Amino acid sequence: MIELRPLPPMDAIRAFEARKPDLVGTFSYLDMWREEHATSFTVAKSAGFDILKDISDGFERALKEGRTPRDFARDLRPLLQAKGWWGKKLLEDPQTGDLVAAQLGSDRRLQTIFDANMRTSYAAGHWAGFEQNKRGRPFLRYVALLDDRTRPAHRARHNLVLSVDHPYWDEWAPPCGWNCRCTIQSLSQRDVDQLQAEGEDLRFEAPEDTFRNFLNRRTGEITRVPDGIDPGWAYNPGRAAYEARINQSLAEKIADAPLIFITAAVDERLSSVAFERFLRNPKGSMPVMAIPEAISEALGRDVRVALLSSEIMQKQARRYPELTPADYRAIPSIGGEPTLVFQDKERTFVSTKLADGRWRYIALKLTATGKTAYLTSFRFAREENIVRLLERGDVKLLLDRRE
Known part of the structure; x- marks a missing residue:
């Protein structure tokens, strides 16, 4: 049986460090959309509280030290409470001027922030490896955790195998939503043959997607979102972060x-x-x-x-x-x-x-x-x-x- 090899933490750390300089305070998670999250770090309702750098530094420390979501939340709680970013409060929406009941810090919200950023950072680190090794490992396999928490649409894509450059990964590249636990595994032709010999039911044609309309209340934009993917997650976070780093690195080095x-x-x-x-x-x-x-x-x-x-x-x-x-x-x-x-x-x-x-x-x-x-x-x-x-x-x- 082929085992998923753990990603060296440095790949995920480098991916996060590329996002860290761009700290953006927002009022709603809808204020930043899709690929913007791959190259910037933000927390909704953070503007005006001077806590974005605290959360970013706390996450970086947790990533480097291998700490848990619970550790991350416990360490940040006193600092965020001291700055007033905790519990529910009435805040003025800068876009409308309306007062809105908003959930600021909580243990549950910090763990969600930790999970989303951890999975996005690891996805970016993984994608760097996929691009560098695709000549010898040209395939990607969608891997879902098959338990009672798995979304039906994600379960339906388990064992889907497509080339690294297949356009299907433009949208269906984990994480595909909040708390999504799916991942992608790179495979060589030998790996594919071995999995099939072991009885894995691999599929080599992308299933046909169905879509729903999603209205971004902040911008008024209507987008088509594949069923099974949460709004704002229908993009490839790993490739978006990887290509942004490659573009910028090439731009900085090419002049000489x-x-x-x-x-x-x-x-x-x-x-x-x-x-x-x-x-x-x-x-x-x-x-x-x-x-x-x-x-x-x-x-x-x-x-x-x-x-x-x-x-x-x-x-x-x-x-x-x-x-x-x-x-x-x-x-x-x-x-x-x-x-x-x-x-x-x-x-x-x-x-x-x-x-x-x-x-x-x-x-x-x-x-x-x-x-x-x-x-x-x-x-x-x-x-x-x-x-x-x-x-x-x-x-x-x-x-x-x-x-």
Whole structure:
């Protein structure tokens, strides 16, 4: 019988440490949604009480020392009580101004916080291993604890085996709800054969999901949630945290690499499924354009790569929803064959004229080090838009390849 091997705690610890710097006080758990929880640490009703760091530090200590949920709650209780974050109180909802009866700290709530963050941290640590080892262990097996507490939908997915990159894991990746005890196990082909030889009823086709509508009362957004998954949990917490760390790590290290490596790294990221997920749910920063020597020389700076941050990508999605993944994947061509490069006081514009008469352009802002630039805008423009930009008094033309 194949045994589930325990995850080295350091993988889960590293996953949590990547989330810890981003502490976000919220009023409702609906204020942060799905993938946001994978890269940030929050506790609902924590805003204004100065307790978020206390809970985060307490959880990190419990994770590193292997402490129980009961230990976690017992250690934090006196501190939270001293700060007034305990029991039920009337609080003003900052969104509506209404007074709401709210449950603050309690032993039960602290144990729920512990459980959700522990399982999310371990899921992120597990997923790092899945990605690193998927060549030799290309399959994932959904494993449910089969007792009287198991949700019927989770029991129905026990022994489901799919490839690591299968889109089914976009939503059905444990934990799939509050207090979900399911997990995922990576398998080699030999493991699959051994499990079948031992009589395990493995299934290799994802069951067809049914859905229900869920109204987020805080945002008014209606989402389709698979039956069997709690609202807000229909995402892959492990992969979301893993990809955010990979994006940010690559963005931080790539600037010192040779241009040929930067170009290859950008091409790999833009062609990946991870880039499409970044466009839908941006986390971290994504390298989107290697900056050729012609542009860096025109700028008089050793700038080598343009990065697209999650904040700018969110603004892009709101301002220019018509832009497609194919449009974003074409960003490197702007730098590769620029028609114009010009600057105003703070921004650098790189633009390419297309055969249909339109212009594709990006605006960049250089960092203090000068080796990287952040993309601040990407869009299509008409000829008159470009002319209007060039006519501004503070514009400096750096490169002009117009005929």
